[in-house]
Amino acid sequence: MxxxxxxxxxxxxxxxxxxxxxxxxxxxxxxxxxxxxxxxxxxxxxxxxxxxxxxxxxxxxxxxxxxxxxxxxxxxxxxxxxxxxxxxxxxxxxxxxxxxxxxxxxxxxxxxxxxxxxxxxxxxxxxxxxxxxxxxxxxxxxxxxxxxxxxxxxxxxxxxxxxxxxxxxxxxxxxxxxxxxxxxxxxxxxxxxxxxxxxxxxxxxxxxxxxxxxxxxxxxxxxxxxxxxxxxxxxxAPNASHGHVTSEASASHSHAHHHHSVPPVEKPEGEPAPKVKLEVQPDAESGWNVHVDTSHFRFTPEQVNKEDQWGEGHAHLYVNGKKEARLYGPWYHLEKLPPGTQTVRVELNSNQHAPYVSNGKRIGDQVTIRVEGERK
Incomplete structure (x- = not known):
């Protein structure tokens, strides 16, 4: 229901x-x-x-x-x-x-x-x-x-x-x-x-x-x-863990960093799609502060590997297509980024590590930042 x-x-x-x-x-x-x-x-x-x-x-x-x-x-x-x-x-x-x-x-x-x-x-x-x-x-x-x-x-x-x-x-x-x-x-x-x-x-x-x-x-x-x-x-649970599993979404995202051992979970009908806003700001001392602001989604590290519930789970952080970290909360400190233009992306995942999908697209956000010199 x-x-x-x-x-x-x-x-x-x-x-x-x-x-x-x-x-x-x-x-x-x-x-x-x-x-x-x-x-x-x-x-x-x-x-x-x-x-x-x-x-x-x-x-x-x-x-x-x-x-x-x-x-x-x-x-x-x-x-x-x-x-x-x-x-x-x-x-x-x-x-x-x-x-x-x-x-x-x-x-x-x-x-x-x-x-x-x-x-x-x-x-x-x-x-x-x-x-x-x-x-x-x-x-x-x-x-x-x-x-x-x-x-x-x-x-x-x-x-x-x-x-x-x-x-x-x-x-x-x-x-x-x-x-x-x-x-x-x-x-x-x-x-x-x-x-x-x-x-x-x-x-x-x-x-x-x-x-x-x-x-x-x-x-x-x-x-x-x-x-x-x-x-x-x-x-x-309202459509919890009964979300439609789709394979079409993986075809539209064939990048190496999008490969998962489990198929993505499509947004259940009648449920709101989680929304994500990613912010990456330089830290005053070193590195970068990453903030993942979400709605209709809750970080649940205590439920990892357990049964999926729509709207809860964790996130994966990628830098230039390479997985950097698994996020169990909205804040993360990125130690360093190389000089030049860098793409940072975050994607939401279920408790069982399946990427969340809505309308055939993975739910996430990305930003492109310009790094003038390597921050240590």
């Missing part, structure tokens, strides 16, 4: 909740609190144990982006999503709640998109956490619509709108990353701030309403689910 299909699965959580209202109007309050407690633990683990560690090393000024996500969610929720108690008209109440939940759903979609951009584990954890609390939220908005004289059809229409807000949020996250080449660090930290706000203001209060100590266990079970997803997420 693609990321978009998984996003619709998350959005269907609202539909399931709305449908349950039509089937049975009264549900156990304790049961709903369990749902909220588990999703709270899971989303906290996603934000603090997944998004923050991943994004902290890949983005400049990490605390700023976490705070930006938190404040953005706060401003939108306070400015557009609050029901004014002084207005007692039923229709206004319903639409006020719908607006607030729509903004809430949009930012959840942003977090979902950022999670899948970076890591299947993160994406699947965010997905499950959202489903767990979208079901009771779907029940809430459908019940509110039907209790104020609305029909079941109207209630289902409202939950469908919330689902669309989630999908739009995911699309926004992916589009923003692709258009302005910000990589994955900033979206992850921004989304972590969003999830911290959502769990802190929407979910924790519901958990704290429980007088039973069992709520502690349910929250911790959500954290445990996050850990288990790290073990099993490769089974549900």
């Amino acid at each position: 693609t990321v978009w299909e998984w996003t619709w699965v998350a959005a269907l959580g609202y539909m399931v909740g709305g449908s349950l209202v039509g089937w049975r109007k009264q549900w156990s309050d304790q049961g709903l609190k369990v749902w909220f407690a588990v999703s709270t633990g899971l989303l906290w683990a996603v934000a603090l144990g997944g998004m923050l560690p991943h994004g902290w090393t890949e983005a400049p000024y990490p605390p700023v982006w976490v705070l930006a996500g938190l404040l953005t969610a706060f401003v939108f929720q306070q400015g557009f999503g609050r029901y004014r108690e002084g207005d007692q008209r039923a229709s206004v109440a319903v639409w006020s709640v719908l607006t607030g939940m729509g903004i809430h759903a949009f930012f959840e979609g942003v977090a979902l998109g950022a999670g899948f951009q970076t890591d299947v584990h993160l994406g699947m954890a965010v997905l499950l956490g959202l489903i767990l609390h979208k079901v009771p939220e779907g029940m809430a908005i459908a019940s509110l619509a039907m209790s104020n004289g609305g029909t079941r059809k109207k209630g289902m229409g409202f939950v469908l709108l919330l689902g669309l807000c989630t999908v739009i949020g995911t699309g926004t996250a992916w589009a923003a990353s692709g258009l302005i080449q910000i990589g994955t660090g900033i979206p992850l930290l921004f989304s972590a701030g969003i999830l911290i706000y959502i769990t802190g203001t929407e979910l924790w209060p519901k958990v704290n309403e429980q007088e039973s100590r069992r709520s502690i266990g349910w929250v911790l079970s959500g954290v445990l689910v996050y850990g288990l997803l790290g073990w099993g997420s490769h089974l549900l």
